Amino acid sequence: MQATAYTYDPETRSGQVLLDDGTPVPFDAPAFDAGGLRLLRPGQRVRIETEGAGEARRITLITLQTF
Numbered sequence: 001m002q003a004t005a006y007t008y009d010p011e012t013r014s015g016q017v018l019l020d021d022g023t024p025v026p027f028d029a030p031a032f033d034a035g036g037l038r039l040l041r042p043g044q045r046v047r048i049e050t051e052g053a054g055e056a057r058r059i060t061l062i063t064l065q066t067f
Contacts, residue, residue, distance in 0.1 A: 002065055003048050008040040017046060017062065025050070027059035035063035 006024060008015035013029040027048070032040070040046070040062075049061040 001048050001050065003046055005040050005042050005044040005046055007042065010039065015040065017048060017059070025057060025059060027062050031059045031062050034061045037063060 003017035003019050006016045006018045013032045014027060016024045016026050018024055045065040047063050047065045048059050050057050050059050052058055
């Protein structure tokens with residue numbers, strides 16, 4: 001799934017992405033670390049993997065979108 005980076009805190013390695021419909025979804029340090037990223041800037045296009053649905057949906061991996 002694709003999303004856009006919305007917020008990122010380098011201290012906690014957590015933040016939020018916006019899905020294409022505008023829904024914000026938070027991610028935590030383990031999801032950020034799983035993608036091997038070193039930094040994330042708001043507006044970057046990212047690829048995410050999630051588990052769960054609705055309010056229980058959580059991001060398990062976030063990495064940069066490549067073409």
